[in-house]
Amino acid sequence: MRRFALPILIVLTFAGCSGDENKDVILPLQARFDVAAVGGDPVIFFQKSPTDTNLTDDVVVVDVMLRSSASITFDAIDMEILFDPSLLQVGQVDMTTTPLGPCPANLASSCSSNGPTDPLCCSNANAANSSGDLIIGVSRTGGSGATVTGTDKLMTLRFIGATVGTSMVRFETTLPSGDCEILTGVPPAPLVNLGVPCDSDNATVTVAR
Numbered sequence: 413m414r415r416f417a418l419p420i421l422i423v424l425t426f427a428g429c430s431g432d433e434n435k436d437v438i439l440p441l442q443a444r445f446d447v448a449a450v451g452g453d454p455v456i457f458f459q460k461s462p463t464d465t466n467l468t469d470d471v472v473v474v475d476v477m478l479r480s481s482a483s484i485t486f487d488a489i490d491m492e493i494l495f496d497p498s499l500l501q502v503g504q505v506d507m508t509t510t511p512l513g514p515c516p517a518n519l520a521s522s523c524s525s526n527g528p529t530d531p532l533c534c535s536n537a538n539a540a541n542s543s544g545d546l547i548i549g550v551s552r553t554g555g556s557g558a559t560v561t562g563t564d565k566l567m568t569l570r571f572i573g574a575t576v577g578t579s580m581v582r583f584e585t586t587l588p589s590g591d592c593e594i595l596t597g598v599p600p601a602p603l604v605n606l607g608v609p610c611d612s613d614n615a616t617v618t619v620a621r
Contacts, residue, residue, distance in 0.1 A: 447613055456609070459474070460472070472617055480608070486557055487598055487603070511564055
């Protein structure tokens with residue numbers, strides 16, 4: 413019986429250490445959006461959405477804002493926003509309450525309109541999750557243009573953290589391909605850029621565990 417004592421002791425030792433304490437614990441991802449207060453007037457800028465109240469999940473909610481102390485009237489919005497798709501994914505582009513009128517919900521890969529008097533709205537959110545180049549357009553098709561005095565929200569973006577890291581989120585303004593504009597004119601008339609600058613101000617999304 414003595415020759416079985418050591419194997420039995422080894423079995424009992426490992427049996428006593430086989431509880432949950434040896435399991436790997438993978439913490440959930442947490443995403444945080446940071447941006448400094450943006451000066452300038454007029455200006456298009458990012459801000460953390462006041463609706464983003466959950467600070468422990470993997471989603472950040474970002475509002476794209478327009479500020480102008482003088483009244484500014486426009487007919488179209490063009491946005492090109494760059495990010496790192498290996499770290500972030502676009503969860504939603506919410507344009508349901510633009511100054512130009514309501515866009516269809518969950519628009520991710522095409523151009524569409526709610527009706528003949530509502531704006532034509534475009535988004536490539538699905539493709540952007542591979543390219544990191546989000547392109548958005550809103551253009552009125554009838555009625556009158558939007559007028560903003562003060563600060564108004566243009567649209568809301570929801571990003572989802574894909575893995576740990578930090579990604580810049582920035583307006584693409586580099587000519588000739590950059591496209592971040594507030595415009596006047598309705599096709600077939602030419603669109604005229606009103607020259608409102610877009611200021612990313614080092615906006616970042618940090619994803620951690």
